[in-house]
Amino acid sequence: MKKAILVGCGAEIGANLLIQNDSEKDGFAIKMVVTNPPAIDKHYPKLRPIDGIVARLAMAQPGIQSVVEIINDNTLKIQGREIHFFFGDISKECPPIQEHYDIGFIATNKKDMDLNSPVALNMLRLSDIVLGVAESDSLKSIYGCLVDLTSNEISTINSMVVSAGMYCLGSCQTNGMHASLRVMVEALHAINRNASHILSIETDIVHPDTPNGVLGTRSFEGRMQDARDNLRPSFSQISMSQKKVMPWAPLINTVSLRAPVHAPGYQINRFIVEDNGALTTNLIEKSIESVSNALPYVVTHSQSPLGGRAYSYERRCSTILSDSNHLLILRPDYLAKKGLSEIIIQSFVNNTVGYTAVVRAVASNIAHGLPVATFKEI
Known part of the structure; x- marks a missing residue:
C-alpha cells in the first residue's frame, strides 16, 4: 500500500480526493494533509480549523459529515480512514513531517505547478512522485483520459511506469x-x-x-x-x-x-x-x-x-x-x-467530482506500477 500526502484541502479537488480515496481499490491511502487553516468565526469560539475541514467536506458532498469523526485538533476519520492534518503554509516553510510519502498531490494554485515553486520544492522533499492538479507548460504531463493509448494512436505519447518526479495532470x-x-x-x-x-x-x-x-x-x-x-x-x-x-x-x-x-x-x-x-x-x-x-x-x-x-x-x-x-x-x-x-x-x-475521479485513477495506476500516458513539457 502506497502512502500519499495532499497539499491543499479546498471544497473542490482536495476535499473530493479525501472523500473518494478507497485505499483497497486505489493502492494508495492519503495519510497526511497540509493546508492553510480554514477561517474561524468569532460567533462560534469553540469551533477549530479541523471543524472547517469538516465543513469543506460537507460542501463537497452533502451528508458526508455523518461518516466523518473528529479525533482531535489535527486528525479526522473519514469513513473509517484516519487522516492527519498540518495547518500551515507550505510555500513559506516545509512542514516538520518526519515520514516520507510515495505520492503527493498539489491541489493549491496554478502558480505552484512549477518545479521551482516553493510548494513544489517542499513537496519533492516529502514525496517521491508529485502530481499537480492543473496544467503547466514547464512540467511533463500525465493525462488520465488517454491512459490506454500508445504512440501508435497518438504519436506524442510516451507510455511508461512512473516512479519519481513531478507531473501535471491537466485541468478539468x-x-x-x-x-x-x-x-x-x-x-x-x-x-x-x-x-x-x-x-x-x-x-x-x-x-x-x-x-x-x-x-x-x-x-x-x-x-x-x-x-x-x-x-x-x-x-x-x-x-x-x-x-x-x-x-x-x-x-x-x-x-x-x-x-x-x-x-x-x-x-x-x-x-x-x-x-x-x-x-x-x-x-x-x-x-x-x-x-x-x-x-x-x-x-x-x-x-x-x-x-x-x-x-x-x-x-x-x-x-x-x-x-x-x-x-x-x-x-x-x-x-x-x-x-x-x-x-x-x-x-x-x-x-469537481468527475475530475477528482480522473486524478484518483492516475494515482492508482502509479501506485499499482502500471503504465500511464506521459507527454513532454514545452
Missing part, C-alpha cells in the same frame, strides 16, 4: 476535451485511422464558477469581477495541453465563459477529421460505449435531455450527449470535396 476542462478526443481516436481506429487524421479542434466552454470567485469589480479581468448575473469571459488551459498532445492540429478555444452555476460544466468540441465520409454517429456511439467499458471514469453517453445537475455526483469526467440534436456530423461541400468531416461532440464535464 483539459481532461474533458481529452475524453472526447479518446472517443474520436476509438472511432478513427474502427476505420483504420488514428489521431494524425484529426486536423483541428475547436472547443467552447461554459465553466461553473468556483468558491474562489470574487464579489465586487476589482479588476479588468473577467474572473475577478462580480459573478452575479454576469457572464464573465475567461480563458482555458486546454490550448496548453494541445501543444503537448497534438501539435499538428491547431486547437482554438474561442468561448470560455464562467457562470454562477454548480458543476458540471458544458463543453463543445468540434473536430475536423480526414475520414472520407466513413464516420457515422452510430460508430461514435459504439466508440463511447467501448471507452466507457474500459475506462468508466472517463466517459459515458446519454440520449436523455437532462440538465447538468443530474450528473453532478457522477465520478466520471465526461457525459456526452449522443442524441441527434447534440452529436452531429457535418459535411458541407468545402469539407466533403477534401474528404473531411466536422464532428461536433457536446458534453457535460464535471470539474
